[in-house]
Amino acid sequence: MRMVKYEPFSGFDAISRHMNTLITDLQKNASANNQVAFSPKMDISETEQAFIIHAELPGVQKEDIKISISEDKTLSITGEKKKSEQIQDKNFVRMECFYGTFHRTFTVPEHIQSSSIKADFTNGILEISLPKSEPIKPKEIMVEIA
Numbered sequence: 634m635r636m637v638k639y640e641p642f643s644g645f646d647a648i649s650r651h652m653n654t655l656i657t658d659l660q661k662n663a664s665a666n667n668q669v670a671f672s673p674k675m676d677i678s679e680t681e682q683a684f685i686i687h688a689e690l691p692g693v694q695k696e697d698i699k700i701s702i703s704e705d706k707t708l709s710i711t712g713e714k715k716k717s718e719q720i721q722d723k724n725f726v727r728m729e730c731f732y733g734t735f736h737r738t739f740t741v742p743e744h745i746q747s748s749s750i751k752a753d754f755t756n757g758i759l760e761i762s763l764p765k766s767e768p769i770k771p772k773e774i775m776v777e778i779a
Contacts, residue, residue: 673690685761697712698710709736710736710737710761
């Protein structure tokens, strides 16, 4: 009887190659059909006065962005990155830039002044400032001791 060395991880290389092939094929098909969703990257920071959202929107026009906040404190950022006619006429070998509509939503804290939200769009960067309101302090009532 011949002893065979058992290698428990020998199948992972084949699985990894197969998964990479599947993912690459999916990306090619999605890019070819232009069905990959465009989802801009966003950073959210907090200062003592406000929450600040920075969104990277290269290639998006200011007119194609809509920002709204609902009564239930849901902030929505929607827009569209449109293809130019020059791009549509080309036969691409590889396409990594995505186009289409996007929609991002965030639930903001209760202590945000909804009426004072401001937005600025410069050089493809959207900055939204969500100012905080003063926290409501509990009312203290002095009780006289009889």
